[in-house]
Amino acid sequence: MLELFDVCKTFNAKTIFEKVALDHVSLKVNDGDFISIIGANGAGKSTLFNAICGSFLTDSGRIILDGEDITFKPDHKRAKTIGRLFQDPMRGSAPGMSIEENLALAAGHGGWLSKISKADKEAFRERLSLLGMGLEDRMRQPVGLLSGGQRQALTLLMSTFNPPKLLLLDEHTAALDPATSEKVLELTKSIVRDNRLTCLMITHNMQSALDLGNRTIMMHGGRIIYDVSGDTRNGLEVSDLLSQFKAAAGKDLDNDRMMLV
């Protein structure tokens, strides 16, 4: 479904600040995969997502999504088939506009000069009620009034309103308090399951990296150093992941936010 062939990206090339962010990364994601990605700070996890989304042009390599070569496709066009959530809950919605206006843009129904129809509003209300946050009764309120958790849940709804082929989650619950984080993660799981989405999730929580999904990838120095799925993965514990990291990277895994339990 998603294939990366030998993708490279170096920032500030040929300066003293040169940083190899992606070092000949190749990855094949199968239809329906839910892959958790772990790695130290600066391992290239977010850069990998940026490459897939088209935030920049890669230096070399090819990116194929569902048989289509998207290597040179601009980011806003890729957004039609790739949904993405960031750690910052403020990043995915427009604070000065109402919930229904945000949803209308995400839904993208109708022509340029069409207005939000009654049917649209009904559909928004129905979807919002699934979040269980009472947002369906606040559709005309500006999004800026919502809490971080509510905004992230809304962003989740917006980016999956038209189910994308691929959903990228970049530590999307990391900035939320534990209870809200749990709630948003539950919502994510049910939306991914109901829409049979293929999903890549960066997490700093080693345990949920193993609990969620069917495959785990470990990154270091811009490379994928460990890729595990199936029975091998089922038998893994957090301590196994740590020793795998040490074996492959030659040092201990250090990430200032890493949660080992």
Place this chain on the structure above:
Amino acid sequence: MLTTILGLGATALELGLISSLTVLALFLSYSMLNVCDLSTDGCFTLGAAVGAVVAISGHPYLSILAALCVGMVSGFITALLQTKMGIDSLLSGIIVNTGLYSVNIAIMGGASLLNLNKTETVFTKARTLLAGTFLSSQYRLAVVILFVALALALMTWFLKTRLGLAIRATGNNPDMVKSSSINPAFTTIVGLCLSNSLTALSGCLLAQSQKSVNVTIGSGMVTIALASLLIGRAFMGKGSIGKRAVGAVLGAFVFRLVYTIALRFNLPAYMLKLVSSVIVIIAIAGPYFKKRFPEFKRVHDASKGGGNA
């Protein structure tokens, strides 16, 4: 006395309404798109110059259309500079504004002043049209009100369409626009084309109303319009889009009214621009100081109380 006041009110209303078209343009570019469009002055003069030249050539109705079109072209260039050529948005406006000075004089045939005293304009057409009706004495106002009402209705409608929503989101959170599969460069271009066509229309109407165009007719318009916009915001607050657009028009009128009254108290006419600058400073710096007042107060108290606070 009463007739003087009414006369003053009517003049302020007419001039205020004409400039309210520029205020609506800034409402779109500044409040919605979050772009401070500094090509406004030049574009206003461009509309005035083109409108005047077309009217002089004998086409009063076509002059309106021509002004709208050249405004759109000017906005397109400003938008192109900032979305496709890596030029900062403020700088794009300044560059286009400077370039337009030459363009405007060229359009006026090398002169810096054009006289429309014997020219058929939309206003003289309206006088003929409305002669004998109850509107005959207020034909000028009728023309202006027609244009403003039309612009206001279109603006309110437009900002609720999908394209309008996309333009508002571009000023609010461009990342979110991209993730909705819309190119923010496209929405910026559309927004600036529309806002600048309104600015040019505003210039065109002012020129035909005062029956002359000077190459400096638009100078300071951006600050005057911004002052009006901020006055309107003070009146209407953060209401619905329609309410805020009406606030913009209202602000333009209030600004003119205050200014016209000040003129009656022997304030020299050349003070207009200083007044508008001061209003913009107060309107933007005021809320900033209000927000920071608790901090100032704490620092002040601390220094007075020997640092124990």
